[in-house]
Amino acid sequence: MSESKPIQAAKALWHTQRVKRLVRDYLGSSAACLVSVRERTCTDPDCAGPATDVRVVNLSFCETCFIIHKPVSSVSYSDIVEIL
Numbered sequence: 001m002s003e004s005k006p007i008q009a010a011k012a013l014w015h016t017q018r019v020k021r022l023v024r025d026y027l028g029s030s031a032a033c034l035v036s037v038r039e040r041t042c043t044d045p046d047c048a049g050p051a052t053d054v055r056v057v058n059l060s061f062c063e064t065c066f067i068i069h070k071p072v073s074s075v076s077y078s079d080i081v082e083i084l
């Protein structure tokens with residue numbers, strides 16, 4: 001039985017917030033920055049699953065983007081440590 005759309009959307013939102021918090025934890029409380037996390041379809045033909053975009057913008061508007069080749073629900077703290 002598949003889950004209803006609202007439940008999926010709520011889970012995706014929860015995981016998005018969870019990953020944002022992991023990024024902030026890693027950067028430390030002194031790092032003033034905007035973190036955005038988004039799950040999307042991966043454009044890599046060799047990659048099966050969805051990918052998670054992580055975007056970090058600091059207060060000088062210097063932007064850093066990372067791609068984690070996992071759905072947002074599978075992103076762990078070690079993935080963040082690896083990319084940042």
Ligand SMILES: [Zn+2]
Pocket residue numbers: 042043044047048049050051068069070
């Ligand atoms: Zn991918």
